[in-house]
Amino acid sequence: MDTQAIARIIDKYHGEPSSLIQVLLEIQADCHWLPGEALELVAERLRVPMSRIRHIATFYKAFSLVPKGRHEVHVCMGTACHVRGAPRILERLTDLTGLQPGETDLELKVTLETVNCLGCCALGPVMVVNGKTHGKLSPAAAADVMKTYE
Amino acid sequence: MSRVEQRLTSRDALEQAIRTAASRRDPKKRTISTCGGTGCLACEATDVITAFRDELEKQGLTAEVEFRSTGCHGFCEKGPIVVVDPEETCYLQVTPKDVPEIVSQTIRAGKVIDRLLYVDPLTGAKSVRESDIPFYKNQKRIVFGPNRKIDPQRIEDYLAIGGYRALAKALFDLSPDEIVAEVKASKLRGRGGAGFPTGVKWEFTQKAPGDTKYLVVNCDEGDPGAYMDRSLMEGNPHSVIEGVLIGAVAVGSHEGYVYVRQEYPLAVKNLGIAIEQAEELGLLGKDILGSGFEFHLKVHRGAGAFVCGEETALLMSLEGRPGEPRPRPPYPAVRGLWGKPTNINNVETWANVPLIINEGSAAFASIGTETSKGTKIFSLVGKIANTGLVEVPMGIPLRDVIFKIGGGIPGGRKFKAMQTGGPSGGCLPEALLDLPVGFDELTKVGSMMGSGGMIVMDDATCMVDVARYFVDFLTEESCGKCVPCREGLRQMHRILTRITQGKGRQDDLAALEQLSETAVEASLCALGKTAPNPFLSTLRYFRDEYEAHINEKRCPALSCKALISYYIDPARCRACMICLKKCPTQAIDGGKKRIHVIDQAKCTNCGTCLEVCPAKFDAVRKLSGVPVPPPPPDDQRTIAGKANEP
Amino acid sequence: MSDVTLQIDGKQVAAPAGATVLDAASAAGIVIPTLCHHERLAPFGGCRLCVVELESRGQHRLVASCAHPVEPDLVVRTRSDKIDRIRKSLVELLLAHAPDSTRLKELAREYGADRDRFEPAEGFCVHCGLCVRYCAEIKKLHAVGFIDRGIRKEISFLPEIASRECAGCKECFPLCPTSYLQAAYVLVEALAFPPPPSTR
Ligand SMILES: Cc1cc2nc3c(=O)[nH]c(=O)nc-3n(C[C@H](O)[C@H](O)[C@H](O)COP(=O)(O)O)c2cc1C
Ligand code: SF4
Ligand code: SF4
Ligand code: SF4
Ligand code: FES
Ligand code: FES
Numbered sequence: 001m002d003t004q005a006i007a008r009i010i011d012k013y014h015g016e017p018s019s020l021i022q023v024l025l026e027i028q029a030d031c032h033w034l035p036g037e038a039l040e041l042v043a044e045r046l047r048v049p050m051s052r053i054r055h056i057a058t059f060y061k062a063f064s065l066v067p068k069g070r071h072e073v074h075v076c077m078g079t080a081c082h083v084r085g086a087p088r089i090l091e092r093l094t095d096l097t098g099l100q101p102g103e104t105d106l107e108l109k110v111t112l113e114t115v116n117c118l119g120c121c122a123l124g125p126v127m128v129v130n131g132k133t134h135g136k137l138s139p140a141a142a143a144d145v146m147k148t149y150e
Numbered sequence: 151m152s153r154v155e156q157r158l159t160s161r162d163a164l165e166q167a168i169r170t171a172a173s174r175r176d177p178k179k180r181t182i183s184t185c186g187g188t189g190c191l192a193c194e195a196t197d198v199i200t201a202f203r204d205e206l207e208k209q210g211l212t213a214e215v216e217f218r219s220t221g222c223h224g225f226c227e228k229g230p231i232v233v234v235d236p237e238e239t240c241y242l243q244v245t246p247k248d249v250p251e252i253v254s255q256t257i258r259a260g261k262v263i264d265r266l267l268y269v270d271p272l273t274g275a276k277s278v279r280e281s282d283i284p285f286y287k288n289q290k291r292i293v294f295g296p297n298r299k300i301d302p303q304r305i306e307d308y309l310a311i312g313g314y315r316a317l318a319k320a321l322f323d324l325s326p327d328e329i330v331a332e333v334k335a336s337k338l339r340g341r342g343g344a345g346f347p348t349g350v351k352w353e354f355t356q357k358a359p360g361d362t363k364y365l366v367v368n369c370d371e372g373d374p375g376a377y378m379d380r381s382l383m384e385g386n387p388h389s390v391i392e393g394v395l396i397g398a399v400a401v402g403s404h405e406g407y408v409y410v411r412q413e414y415p416l417a418v419k420n421l422g423i424a425i426e427q428a429e430e431l432g433l434l435g436k437d438i439l440g441s442g443f444e445f446h447l448k449v450h451r452g453a454g455a456f457v458c459g460e461e462t463a464l465l466m467s468l469e470g471r472p473g474e475p476r477p478r479p480p481y482p483a484v485r486g487l488w489g490k491p492t493n494i495n496n497v498e499t500w501a502n503v504p505l506i507i508n509e510g511s512a513a514f515a516s517i518g519t520e521t522s523k524g525t526k527i528f529s530l531v532g533k534i535a536n537t538g539l540v541e542v543p544m545g546i547p548l549r550d551v552i553f554k555i556g557g558g559i560p561g562g563r564k565f566k567a568m569q570t571g572g573p574s575g576g577c578l579p580e581a582l583l584d585l586p587v588g589f590d591e592l593t594k595v596g597s598m599m600g601s602g603g604m605i606v607m608d609d610a611t612c613m614v615d616v617a618r619y620f621v622d623f624l625t626e627e628s629c630g631k632c633v634p635c636r637e638g639l640r641q642m643h644r645i646l647t648r649i650t651q652g653k654g655r656q657d658d659l660a661a662l663e664q665l666s667e668t669a670v671e672a673s674l675c676a677l678g679k680t681a682p683n684p685f686l687s688t689l690r691y692f693r694d695e696y697e698a699h700i701n702e703k704r705c706p707a708l709s710c711k712a713l714i715s716y717y718i719d720p721a722r723c724r725a726c727m728i729c730l731k732k733c734p735t736q737a738i739d740g741g742k743k744r745i746h747v748i749d750q751a752k753c754t755n756c757g758t759c760l761e762v763c764p765a766k767f768d769a770v771r772k773l774s775g776v777p778v779p780p781p782p783p784d785d786q787r788t789i790a791g792k793a794n795e796p
Numbered sequence: 797m798s799d800v801t802l803q804i805d806g807k808q809v810a811a812p813a814g815a816t817v818l819d820a821a822s823a824a825g826i827v828i829p830t831l832c833h834h835e836r837l838a839p840f841g842g843c844r845l846c847v848v849e850l851e852s853r854g855q856h857r858l859v860a861s862c863a864h865p866v867e868p869d870l871v872v873r874t875r876s877d878k879i880d881r882i883r884k885s886l887v888e889l890l891l892a893h894a895p896d897s898t899r900l901k902e903l904a905r906e907y908g909a910d911r912d913r914f915e916p917a918e919g920f921c922v923h924c925g926l927c928v929r930y931c932a933e934i935k936k937l938h939a940v941g942f943i944d945r946g947i948r949k950e951i952s953f954l955p956e957i958a959s960r961e962c963a964g965c966k967e968c969f970p971l972c973p974t975s976y977l978q979a980a981y982v983l984v985e986a987l988a989f990p991p992p993p994s995t996r
Contacts, residue, residue, distance in 0.1 A: 020470035021453050025412060050954055051932070051941025052471065058943040059472040059629075061454030062412055078374030079569070079605045080531035082619055088757065115413065116456065116623065119377030120192050121531035122226035122538060133192035138761070455945070472945070477841045477863035630923065630942075630949035632842050634882075637889035640947045641914045661913075668885040671858045671878070672844040 005030065006038050010045045017046045021056060024063060032068045069104045069111040071149045074128045075142075078117030081124035085138075089125050090114065092139035096146055110149070157432040159440040161318045164309075167431075171310035180215045180257055181235040183298055184244075187222030187381055188416055190229035194245070198230045201249035209253055218307075221297045221385015221420075225285055227537040228268070233280055233298065240280035241266035271535065271557065285536045288554045290517070290525050293501050294378075294541040297385035302420045305427040308388040314433055316507035320396040321441040324507075329400035330356060333503065336511035337523040342368050342459075342496030343572075343600050344676070345522075345589035348503075351493060354483035356401040358491035365397055365406035366487070366494040368464060369417065372456035373572035374623065376603035378527040378539050379497040383410065383417040386501065387424035391434065391447065393500030396507055398445045401493055405446050409464055412451040421449060456573075456627035460675050461494045463629065474631045475675035496601065498527060518544030522588035526602055532569075533608040535560045542587065549583040552606060563608040566707075567691070571600030573620045573627075574680035576687030577613060596687040598680070612709035613692040614699050618646035620684035628677060635678025638669040642685065651712040654700035659689070704775025711755050714774045718759070720745045720782045722769035725789050729759035729770065743789045747781040802870040817861040817872055818846055828861050828874050829883065829903060831890075831973050832924035837933050839863035840925055845886055845903070849873040858882070880907055888913040894920045894974035920974045921951055921982075927968035937961050940968070940983075953983045 009026045013019035023046065027038050034057055043050045057063045075090050094100060099112040120126045123135025127142060134145050158164045175181075184190075184199050199219050206212050223231050228242035234256050241252065244266060255261045267276045268283045277283045280298075300307035308314070320329050334349030355363055367390060371379040383390060394406050410418050425447055428434040436444045455473045457463045463473035465487050486492025502524060506514045515523045522544040528551065531537050535557030542551060548568060552558065559565050567577040576597030578585070585591055589599045607616065625639040642665050645658050666682030673679045689696060698704045705713040718729075718738075723745045730738040730746055737753040740746030746769075748759070760770040781787075799810045804821050811820035816839060821828050831843035841863035848861045851871040858879070861872075873879070887909040891900055895911045897920070904911060923942075928951060931940050939957040943950055953962070962983055 016470075018468070018470040021467060022451060025451055025453055048470070049932070049938035049941075050957070051928075051938040054952070054954070055472045055942050056453075056470075059455060059945045060452075063453065079573075079603070079619070080375040080537070082374075083532045083605065083607055083611055083616075091756075116372065116627075117374035117376070118188075119380050119414070120189050120226075121375055121377065121529065122189050122229070123192055124531070124537075126192070135192055139758075457945075472942075477839065477860065479865060625947055628946040630944075630946040631840075633844050633886050633889055633922070636923070636947055636949070637892070637917070638885075640917060641889065641892070644915060664881075664885055668882050668889075672847050672860075672882050672886065674841050674844070674860070 003037070003041060006041050007045070010042065015045055015047075017048050020046055020048055020053070021060070024053075024057065028063055032072075033064045033066060066104065067108060069108045071110045071130055072113065073110060073146070074113050074115045074118070075101075076116075076118045076120070076124065076126040076128075077114045078121065078124070080117075080121035081126055084124040086125040088139050089127065089137050089142045092143050093127075093146060096143050110146075157430070159432060159437075161322055161439055164314060164318055164439055167306075168309045168312060168315065171306040172312075174306075175216075175310050178236060181218065182215060182252075182257070183218045183220050183223075183233045183235070185221070185223045185229055185231040186219040187226070187229075187384060188377075188414075189222060189226035190231060191416075193229050193243075195230035197246040198232070198244055198249060201246040202253070205249050205253045209258070211253065211257065215257060218301045220300060221302050222381035222539060223298050224289075224291075224294060224381075224539040224541075225283070225536065226539070227535075232266075238279040238281060240268065240277070240283060242268055285538065285540075285555055285557065288550060289541050290543045291541045292505060292517075292525055293389070293498065294382065294385075294527050294539065296389065297381070300386060302385050302387055303423050305388060305424065305431060308386070312508070313388055313504075314392055316504035317392050317395050317399075317433070318439060319507055320399045321439060321443060326356065326400045326402060329396060329507070332511045333400070333506060334511075336506045336514040337521075338499065338502055338506060338514065339522065339589060340496055341498035341502070341526065341601065343598070345599055348495060348499055351483060351495070352397060352401050354481070355403075355491050355493040358484050360491050362405075362490045363401055363403040364487045364490055364492040365394055365401070365403045366461075366464065366468070366492060367394060367406070367408040367497055367500055368459060368461070368494055369408060369410040369414070369497045370452050370456075370459035370464060371411060371414075371497075371601065372459050372627070373601055373603050375531050375605050376529045376572060376601055378529050378602055380411075380414045380417050381539055382497050382501050382527070383414070384420050387417075387421045388428065389501045389504055390421075390497055391424060391428055393503035394447065395434070395438070395445055396503050397493065397495070397500070399443060401491075403493070404444050406448070407468055407487075408447065408449050409452055409458070409468065410449060412453060418449065418451060425449070455629075456623075457629045457675070457677055460677055462675065464494065465492065472629075474629045475677075477674060498602075519586060519588045519591075521590050522599075526587065526599070528602045528604045530556050530604045530606070532605040533559055533561075533563065533611070534606040544588050545586045547584050547586055548578070551587070551604065552583070556606065559606065559608050561608075563610060565606070566609045566611055567607045567613065567616075569597075569605040569607065569616070569684075570603065571598035571683070572603050573623045574598075574677065574683045575600045575603070576683050577607070577616060577691065578687070579691040596683065596690055598683070610707055610709060612650070612705050612707035613688040613695045614646065614705075615650050615707075615709055617685045617688045618643070618650050621646055621681065624677065624681045628681075629675075632672075632674040632678060634669045634672040635674070635681060638665045638673075638678070639681055641665055642669075642682070646685070649696065649699050650705075650710045652699065652703040652710070654696075656700065658700060659696060662689075698775065702775045706774070708772040708774050710774075714755060714772045715750060715778045716748055716753055716755060716757070716759060717771045717773050717778050718746050718748055719769050719771055720747075720787075722767055723789075724767050724769070726764065726767065728762050728764065732758050732762045734758060745782060745787040745789060747787075750778055800866045800868050802866055802868065802872060804872040805874055811866045813866070815866050817848060817850075817859070817864045817866055817870070820866050821848075821861065821872070821874060826874055829906070830862060831899070831903075831922070832926065833862040834926055834930070834971065837926070837929045840929065843886065843890075843922070843924055845883055847879060847882055849876055849879060883907045884909045890922050890974075892917040893922050897974040899973045919950070922974050923949055923951075924973055926971040926973070927951060930968045930971055935961075935965065935967065937965075951982060958983055 101114045104111040232241040232244045338348045339345040458467045458473040462475040467473040482492040527541045569577045625643045630636045763770045809824040830846045841860045846861045847858045884907040887903045891911040892914040
């Protein structure tokens with residue numbers, strides 16, 4: 001992401017220090033992570049200390065300080081999915097990908113992540129791959145879904 | 151349909167707009183409402199919606215038939231849902247393939263398509279009308295009901311059902327004090343968790359010294375297994391905006407924020423559109439309806455932290471800081487956002503306000519129990535036949551919610567517990583199912599109303615594991631500021647984990663109780679103060695399960711992986727070789743006509759064999775707390791005759 | 797501002813409006829244990845050792861005295877079985893991190909805390925925030941900050957600022973209640989192996 005695009009985002013929020021989280025969300029959405037240079041620019045333009053930016057970037061789950069994979073897999077671990085067998089889905093996926101939740105493989109192909117509730121409890125257990133919801137999963141079905149993403 | 155575009159500069163203009171919008175809705179006109187809520191969209195409702203638009207076009211019916219994509223109808227289990235009015239014919243689990251038939255049969259020929267109707271799983275009876283389906287019949291949908299009648303992206307749909315009339319009343323008929331008095335008289339209590347009387351809270355903010363005051367809508371809804379706030383925000387954002395505007399008039403605020411989780415993209419989008427349209431019509435912004443009153447509403451997206459639902463953490467987050475709660479007092483009503491008096495209410499709380507102003511506090515207070523008035527939307531999920539959002543009057547027994555509305559427990563299993571109140575709520579046993587739903591009633595038995603999650607658990611659910619699950623969730627979500635919560639939960643989580651792994655010690659329950667007292671009494675915010683609830687309530691009602699895990703290393707629900715073994719019953723095994731082929735660790739020994747045996751040393755307890763064993767053989771068992779019987783001697787492992795046909 | 801009169805451990809105490817219960821107690825010579833409190837810093841309320849029991853309108857509840865403002869006619873107790881039990885637990889939880897901290901050992905003696913009550917937890921830092929808040933509020937340098945949340949929360953120096961400022965300051969080190977070494981250690985580590993600015 002170029003500096004200008006970031007500057008545009010900051011301008012949109014009139015350089016308000018309180019808009020820090022909103023600005024970071026937009027950068028995250030555009031780049032899929034928060035690059036260091038972007039954070040420095042944000043710190044300078046919004047006049048917030050870097051220590052706070054780093055705390056925020058690690059406090060909130062939406063942010064990532066490392067690049068994410070091309071495919072973002074979110075396995076729902078919400079209560080409804082949990083009682084309907086989500087742990088076994090996750091287990092199958094960690095076996096299959098060799099990744100623990102939160103990790104990305106070296107080729108930046110897949111990021112495996114858990115989420116607390118996607119609000120699709122009727123479809124549990126659920127996972128979302130690149131924004132598409134796959135519901136009523138069994139461990140085997142989850143593995144099959146994963147195989148369709150290259 | 152043409153849009154109402156002109157700014158409404160007076161109450162008369164609003165009335166005129168409402169009449170116009172309503173008159174465009176001929177009650178006799180065929181109307182198709184398709185749910186476009188997140189749940190249904192995940193089941194390809196988008197394709198169904200596109201198919202309808204195309205098909206209506208193709209059959210030249212666009213003028214004759216009104217088509218609407220709406221927010222969640224509640225019965226998400228059976229989505230995508232399509233309702234055809236005026237007959238109110240309700241079709242479930244509709245696929246794009248069904249669309250041409252619906253248009254030619256139901257719309258053109260007025261015929262009901264049998265196979266898309268609701269079938270009662272017990273009696274086999276079919277229901278044609280939405281309101282005949284038991285799931286809907288036993289509800290009271292005064293807040294959530296309008297979802298079905300409006301396209302949330304069209305303000306005129308909200309106007310058509312009399313939208314913003316309550317605002318006009320608040321602006322022109324009532325004084326701020328009268329509004330507060332009305333809300334107080336309704337006895338509305340906050341739907342976000344603590345159940346604080348809304349009118350009293352408004353009064354605090356109204357009376358707090360200062361000219362600048364803020365209003366906040368709490369749509370953080372981080373509770374796993376709860377999604378009613380999202381569905382309201384997605385499906386009927388104007389009802390929330392109208393509620394906030396009434397609150398603004400009452401407390402004298404001119405600026406407000408809606409705090410929405412970014413995990414709810416459709417809610418963010420529909421809310422944004424609603425704000426924009428309300429601004430265009432002069433219902434938000436300067437000189438609202440020509441009254442001179444000014445109010446601006448902004449959207450702030452949450453970035454993924456459950457604790458930010460807590461009001462002081464939410465304020466920190468709004469100010470662009472990490473969401474660490476601050477000590478109260480001072481309360482937000484006195485010193486909130488940027489040090490100014492701030493009134494925070496939950497989405498559903500705000501959505502109840504127009505209703506109270508329109509219908510009057512007496513009508514509202516006529517529903518419910520002595521201390522809990524009105525209705526509450528619950529998200530009924532877990533091991534329940536009819537998953538979805540249900541709105542019921544306060545005071546309804548839990549049993550009715552589970553069995554009459556929820557249709558009971560699927561898969562022939564038995565009810566074991568109902569968890570209410572979100573991650574820091576409690577688990578209630580069968581014996582308490584006649585309890586009427588209400589704030590104080592639930593608190594008294596060690597649970598709480600919370601924001602309205604109801605998670606049903608069957609006999610295959612281990613209550614120790616449930617406690618571990620919630621404590622795990624809260625450990626992950628603790629902000630880490632204070633010791634009793636951060637360190638206490640860390641240790642509670644360790645102990646509960648070790649109990650589920652069969653490594654529990656005799657003094658573990660005492661340690662857990664000590665940690666619970668510390669967290670409840672000494673934590674800074676309500677996250678830590680309520681975090682031990684899942685442990686305390688499961689200990690209170692299911693102590694025997696803890697004891698079985700600790701003393702006998704047995705999981706009565708056969709759920710804790712470390713405490714169970716898989717075993718093939720030699721008397722039932724028909725040597726079909728299915729499990730043998732599917733076992734990922736080749737732990738199964740067997741062959742054609744040879745009874746299969748699991749090598750316990752190789753088995754990883756993955757459960758695949760149980761899952762794949764054909765139901766008619768049903769040969770795989772889970773055992774806990776007992777030794778695995780030795781395999782039959784070699785000479786008795788051959789099955790005579792026809793064997794391996796699944 | 798006018799004074800507020802309240803009762804602490806049976807004693808009538810006057811305190812200026814806006815003062816905390818802890819301030820009022822200290823002024824009256826009543827000692828309440830604290831860990832994360834510092835006179836020059838804004839109230840934080842993290843360690844909860846300073847809990848006291850409040851009685852107002854017939855209700856009893858525990859609050860952190862370092863962050864609770866005085867109110868007229870408040871009745872405060874600074875010691876009771878319950879308070880002691882909770883302080884003991886808190887100290888035990890902290891000892892799981894820093895069993896050798898002098899300050900914690902002192903508190904353990906006073907409240908009978910067992911240093912082996914809970915399984916050891918990683919890291920000496922008990923997240924009192926004194927170093928972070930001192931640097932931000934007094935020095936306004938922000939050379940050290942928190943990262944992450946919950947049980948993963950940590951302190952972390954910002955190498956770019958720390959390399960410039962810390963050597964000549966080190967004022968936060970002696971504030972650290974666990975081992976004055978913790979903050980220093982993290983600093984050295986940060987400077988010796990500076991991570992790229994954007995990662996933790
Ligand atoms: C950990 C925690 C999470 C909370 N999450 C929410 C939430 O997601 N939505 C909500 O409305 N209130 C939530 N609350 C309650 C709020 O702090 C606050 O009481 C509520 O928004 C007030 O609105 P009400 O009076 O309308 O209920 C939460 C509280 C705690 C302690
Ligand atoms: S109770 Fe938990 S969430 Fe609340 S302030 Fe303390 S550590 Fe943070
Ligand atoms: S539980 Fe899994 S590992 Fe064990 S025998 Fe069955 S399929 Fe194999
Ligand atoms: S390093 Fe020391 S002073 Fe800093 S937060 Fe940790 S315990 Fe407190
Ligand atoms: S999302 Fe369609 S019924 Fe709930
Ligand atoms: S001294 Fe009061 S909470 Fe630490």
